[in-house]
Amino acid sequence: MLLFLLRRSLFMVGMLFALLIITFVISHVAPGDPAALAAGPDASAEMIETIRKEHGLDKPLPQQFLIYVGGVLQGDFGNSIHTGREVVDDLVRFFPATFELVLASILFAILLGVPLGVLSAVKQNTWIDHVTRVFSVSGVGVPMFWLGLMLQLFFALQLGWFPLGGQLDMMTDPPAPITHLYTVDSILRGQFDVTLEALRHLVLPALSLCFPALASIIRVNRAEMLETLNQDYITNARAQGISPLRIVGLYALKNAMLPTLAMIGLRFGWMLGGTVLVETVFDWPGVGLYAVQTAVSSDFEPIMAVTVLLGFCFMVANFVIDIVYGWLDPRVRGTT
Amino acid sequence: MSAPEPILSMRDYRLVFDTFDGIYQALDGVGFDLNPGESLGIVGETGCGKSITAKSILGLLPSPPARVLSGEILYRGQDLLKASERDFRRLRGTEIAMIFQDPMTYLNPVFTVGEQLVDAILAHQRAKPGGERMNKAAAKRHAIQMLAKVHLPNPERQFTSYPHELSGGMRQRVLIAMSLSGAPRLLIADEPTTALDVTIQAQILDLIAELIDDLNLSVLMISHDLGVVAKVCDRVIVMYAGHVVEDAPVDQLFNDPRHPYTRGLLASIPHPGRPPTSLSGIPGTLPNLYDPPRGCRFAARCPLAVPACTTAVPEKRHLSGNHLVACIRADEDLPAEAADA
Ligand SMILES: Nc1ncnc2c1ncn2[C@@H]1O[C@H](COP(=O)(O)OP(=O)(O)OP(=O)(O)O)[C@@H](O)[C@H]1O
Ligand SMILES: [Mg+2]
Numbered sequence: 208m209l210l211f212l213l214r215r216s217l218f219m220v221g222m223l224f225a226l227l228i229i230t231f232v233i234s235h236v237a238p239g240d241p242a243a244l245a246a247g248p249d250a251s252a253e254m255i256e257t258i259r260k261e262h263g264l265d266k267p268l269p270q271q272f273l274i275y276v277g278g279v280l281q282g283d284f285g286n287s288i289h290t291g292r293e294v295v296d297d298l299v300r301f302f303p304a305t306f307e308l309v310l311a312s313i314l315f316a317i318l319l320g321v322p323l324g325v326l327s328a329v330k331q332n333t334w335i336d337h338v339t340r341v342f343s344v345s346g347v348g349v350p351m352f353w354l355g356l357m358l359q360l361f362f363a364l365q366l367g368w369f370p371l372g373g374q375l376d377m378m379t380d381p382p383a384p385i386t387h388l389y390t391v392d393s394i395l396r397g398q399f400d401v402t403l404e405a406l407r408h409l410v411l412p413a414l415s416l417c418f419p420a421l422a423s424i425i426r427v428n429r430a431e432m433l434e435t436l437n438q439d440y441i442t443n444a445r446a447q448g449i450s451p452l453r454i455v456g457l458y459a460l461k462n463a464m465l466p467t468l469a470m471i472g473l474r475f476g477w478m479l480g481g482t483v484l485v486e487t488v489f490d491w492p493g494v495g496l497y498a499v500q501t502a503v504s505s506d507f508e509p510i511m512a513v514t515v516l517l518g519f520c521f522m523v524a525n526f527v528i529d530i531v532y533g534w535l536d537p538r539v540r541g542t543t
Numbered sequence: 544m545s546a547p548e549p550i551l552s553m554r555d556y557r558l559v560f561d562t563f564d565g566i567y568q569a570l571d572g573v574g575f576d577l578n579p580g581e582s583l584g585i586v587g588e589t590g591c592g593k594s595i596t597a598k599s600i601l602g603l604l605p606s607p608p609a610r611v612l613s614g615e616i617l618y619r620g621q622d623l624l625k626a627s628e629r630d631f632r633r634l635r636g637t638e639i640a641m642i643f644q645d646p647m648t649y650l651n652p653v654f655t656v657g658e659q660l661v662d663a664i665l666a667h668q669r670a671k672p673g674g675e676r677m678n679k680a681a682a683k684r685h686a687i688q689m690l691a692k693v694h695l696p697n698p699e700r701q702f703t704s705y706p707h708e709l710s711g712g713m714r715q716r717v718l719i720a721m722s723l724s725g726a727p728r729l730l731i732a733d734e735p736t737t738a739l740d741v742t743i744q745a746q747i748l749d750l751i752a753e754l755i756d757d758l759n760l761s762v763l764m765i766s767h768d769l770g771v772v773a774k775v776c777d778r779v780i781v782m783y784a785g786h787v788v789e790d791a792p793v794d795q796l797f798n799d800p801r802h803p804y805t806r807g808l809l810a811s812i813p814h815p816g817r818p819p820t821s822l823s824g825i826p827g828t829l830p831n832l833y834d835p836p837r838g839c840r841f842a843a844r845c846p847l848a849v850p851a852c853t854t855a856v857p858e859k860r861h862l863s864g865n866h867l868v869a870c871i872r873a874d875e876d877l878p879a880e881a882a883d884a
Contacts, residue, residue, distance in 0.1 A: 439648035446601055446643075447663040447721060448635035448670050451628070461653050536653055537705040 208533065208540055215529050219522050226518040227279065230511045231272050239505040245288040262288060262508075279515065285508035287501065294512045297497060302516065303387035304374055305482050305493030309520075310388075311409050312417035312478055317471060320421045321460075324428025324467070329455055331433060339425060346422025351481045355415035355488035362411060369411050372490035375404055412489040416481050420474035427470045431463035438462070465536055472528040479517045549576040549617075550729055550761045551600065556614030558595065561607055565833045569595055570785045571840075572856070573614075577729075582755060582762040584772035584793070586808075587782035590829060593765045594644075596782075597731045599623075600763075601641055602631040618729070636667045640722035644734040646714035650706035656717050657702035660686035660724065667725030689720035693750060712743035716750070723754060730755070731763045736771060748774060769808070773797065778865075781805045784829050784840040787859070790867040801862055801873040803845045839870070847872040 242259040243250070259265050262285070263274055278285060284294035327339040363371040374389060375381060382392040382401055390409065393401035435441065436459050444458050445451075482495035490496070494513045501509040533540050558570040570592045577583045585593050598604045600616055600623060616623040618639065626634075643649045651659055664682040677685070683702070690698035693716040706714055715735060722730065735751060736744040752775055755762055764775050772779055772793065779796050781789040781804065789802040800806045807825040827844030830836055836843065838853040845852065851871060859869045 439643065439645065440651040442598075442603055443643065443649040443718070443721075444651070444663075445603055446635055446641045448632045448637065448666045448725070449662060450632070450666065453662075458651055458654075462651070537655075538652060538707050 211533055211540060212530070215526055219526055222522055223515075223519060226515060226522075227276055228272070230514040230518070231275060234507040234511050234514075235268060235271070237505075237507070241288050241505045241507055244505050258288070262286070275511075284512035284515075287506050287509050289501070289504050289506045294509050297509060298494060298512055298516060301492060301494045301497045304389075304491060305486070305495060306520075307388045307390065308409065308412055308416060308486070308491060308493060309475075309478055309482060311390075311413040313420070313471070313475055315413055316417040316420040316424055316474070320424030321428050321464070321467065324425045325432055325455065325460060325463075327425065327429040328432030328436065336429075339429070343422040343425040343429070346418055347426070349418055349422075351415050351418065352484040352488050354418055355412065355485055358411045358415055359488070370408050372408075372412075372488075374408055374492055375401070379404060412485050412491055415488070416478055416485045419481075420471070420478055423470055423474055424467060428463060428467045431466050432459060435459040435462045461535060465532065468528050468532055468535070472525045475524045476521045479521055482517075547578050548620075550579045550619060551577040551763070552615075552617045553596070553600075554615045554617070556596075556599065556616065557612035558592075558599065558604075558614075559610050559612060561610055568785065568832045568835050570599075571835070573782070573785070573787050574859075575780050575787060575790060577761055577763060579728075579761050580759065581778060582764060582776045584776035584779040585763065585765045585782060586767060586769060586772055586779060588767060588829075591782045592785045593767075593782060594733050597641065597733050597763065597765055600731060601635055601639055602626060602628070603641075632666075633670045633672075635670070636663060636722070636725040636727065637670050638727055639729045639731065640725065640727035641731040641733065642715070642718050642722050642735050645738045646711050646718055647738065649718055650714055652706055654705075655702070656690075656704050656706065656709070657683065657686060660689065660702070660717070660721055663721045664724050670725075685724060686720075689724045690717070692723075693717075693720045693754075695720070710743075711739050712747060715739065715743075715747055719747075719750065719754070723758065726758070728761060729763070730760045731765075733765045734767070735764075737766070737768070751775065769797075781808070784835070785832060786840050786856070786869065788841065788869050790859070790865075792865060795863075795866050799866075801866070801868045802841075802870045803847050803872065803877065804841045806877060807844075807846075845872075846878050847875050 240255075242255050242262065242264055246255045246258050256265075263271055266274070275285070282295060284298065286293055287297070323339055323343075327336045327343075330336050359371055362369050370376070379401060381389055382396045382398050385392045385395050389405040390402055393399070393405060432455075436455070438459075441454060441459060444454050449458065482491075482493060483498055484495075485491065486493045486495035487499050494516060498510055498513040501513075552575070554574045556570055556573040557568075558573075560567040560569055573592070573596055575583065585596065587593055595604060595609070599609075599611075600618070602623065611624055614624065618634070621630075623631075623634075650656070654662075661679060661682045664685055665677060665679075668677045668682070687698045687702055690701060695701055695713060695716045701709065701713070701717070706717075709717065719735075732751060736747050739747060748771060751764075754760065755775070762775070764772065766772050776793055778790070778792050780787050781796070781802065783804050789796065789800065789805045791801075796805065797809065800809050804825070811825060825844060830840050830843060836853060838851075838855055839845070839848075839857050842848045842852040847870075849872065857869045857871045859867045860873075862868055862873065
């Protein structure tokens with residue numbers, strides 16, 4: 208198991224390096240001169256040149272890359288060419304909101320998707336199964352931003368059940384930070400009215416963000432449960448007089464969770480990408496919204512930083528999934 | 544001889560499968576008695592309905608597609624065809640246990656041997672009427688005892704192994720230990736050695752024979768290997784395409800088979816002196832059971848068939864004491880060329 212973890216970690220370092228190269232190359236071959244944009248329309252060629260020098264943009268690309276990587280390793284993602292602020296400071300400010308949103312979405316997708324998949328399989332070909340299947344087939348294809356807009360229209364504007372956007376009401380002060388997650392911090396601080404408010408703000412964006420993941424988790428889990436329930440070891444468990452509940456919830460589900468986990472990892476990546484859309488629709492103050500705002504001005508250091516950060520999150524999530532996978536399935540422990 | 548009350552008796556059991564292609568008439572009028580302490584073999588070529596007969600007894604067939612048309616399966620007087628899932632759970636493992644053909648697939652790959660054994664033991668314990676709750680430590684002790692009983696080397700260590708770390712023979716031992724851990728009266732063994740290497744087959748068979756004596760089990764042993772049956776069983780029934788065609792004590796069946804199908808089977812064994820291995824070798828194929836023949840299902844392949852064979856299913860009749868055969872031509876001799884075939 209230790210070897211397994213070590214190899215996974217090494218693999219992750221390699222992936223991270225590849226990610227750095229890719230984001231760097233993409234942002235540097237993209238059209239648009241950030242220095243010129245930052246200097247403004249009336250700037251002289253000299254001023255632009257100064258800005259370029261300041262940000263090291265005059266050096267050859269490989270050298271720029273090395274400088275960049277060196278910075279990243281020390282936790283320095285450069286400065287916004289626009290505001291001059293340190294990108295790291297911005298990330299620290301905006302990331303917790305994104306993290307809270309994504310966490311809520313993935314938890315929602317798993318806690319709802321797995322039981323629904325199981326239920327659908329156990330009640331195969333009943334109306335429960337039919338409803339769930341229609342839902343899961345249609346859900347995979349629904350675009351997040353469209354769903355977000357529809358939810359806003361209906362639940363925020365029409366019914367007024369939930370707020371249109373933002374992370375808290377304008378007038379509410381966020382709880383004093385512990386974890387930087389508003390829901391968690393407000394509970395820890397005993398400010399339950401703030402918790403409730405934070406949750407109400409969280410519902411619609413989290414729902415939009417988790418929807419495709421939820422749908423595919425249901426679909427995969429249902430298919431896997433059906434397959435597993437047909438296995439010989441289930442017949443044997445029945446022949447031993449094991450209770451049906453235990454057979455479904457333990458004997459079959461533990462096996463069915465393996466492919467479901469792989470799907471969760473994949474969908475987590477989509478979700479991270481989706482934050483850009485959902486945060487924009489819901490005016491959610493996270494790194495997705497930050498990325499969109501900086502992208503408009505070709506401010507590439509923040510964009511690179513967000514890309515690397517989200518990529519890193521994806522890797523960490525899949526690292527965790529690999530560990531859970533190894534814990535669930537004794538067969539991969541020895542081999543991978 | 545005065546017949547004891549059978550522990551298990553199946554009567555006129557008819558089972559069909561509702562499939563997309565139509566109604567598959569898998570079992571038609573299957574019947575037999577199994578007396579306490581007796582070992583009864585079921586032989587027949589692949590697809591003739593041995594496994595579904597066995598699974599019916601424990602209520603393990605998925606329904607749909609399986610549908611029972613008629614019959615009774617009496618276990619100590621209780622009709623299992625009327626039993627609920629709840630009734631079955633009280634019987635499984637504690638009254639009737641089953642071991643299966645392929646040890647590679649009947650253990651759950653993501654739990655240790657010990658976890659599965661303990662779980663089964665606790666389930667058995669819960670099912671026993673008035674049985675007191677066993678705690679986990681006692682269940683573990685019992686599990687390791689059972690592993691030792693099936694001669695699994697190093698039972699304490701194997702207790703924490705996962706199935707993929709064990710060989711086929713070891714897994715079958717584990718499955719046998721699991722099945723017998725609830726001290727059942729009746730053991731159903733569905734080709735317990737077919738999937739194993741020849742040398743391992745003999746060991747497992749010896750083990751089963753030993754346990755049958757030791758635990759005083761009544762046994763239903765399914766096999767398409769006549770050698771296995773000869774070794775373990777007192778009596779044999781021969782099945783063909785969902786029918787029981789012959790039912791006789793082992794030596795009588797080997798020495799004086801009466802049904803033309805049985806005779807064909809025995810004749811198709813390559814070396815009569817050695818334990819036989821295969822049941823195939825009779826020309827022709829199994830009838831289409833979506834639209835089975837009206838009369839004897841073997842008639843189309845039978846060297847003795849006469850027109851009367853195709854009009855009605857032959858009644859089972861006693862030839863001598865306890866030798867039954869479902870054939871109107873059972874007293875005839877085979878034509879010479881068929882006998883050598
Ligand atoms: N769930 C099912 N649906 C439809 N048909 C089935 C089903 N289960 C079994 N059958 C059919 O019933 C017939 C008897 O199957 P069974 O498994 O009892 O054969 P068997 O005698 O045990 O053969 P083998 O020696 O290969 O194990 C087969 O022809 C099979 O196709
Ligand atoms: Mg079979």
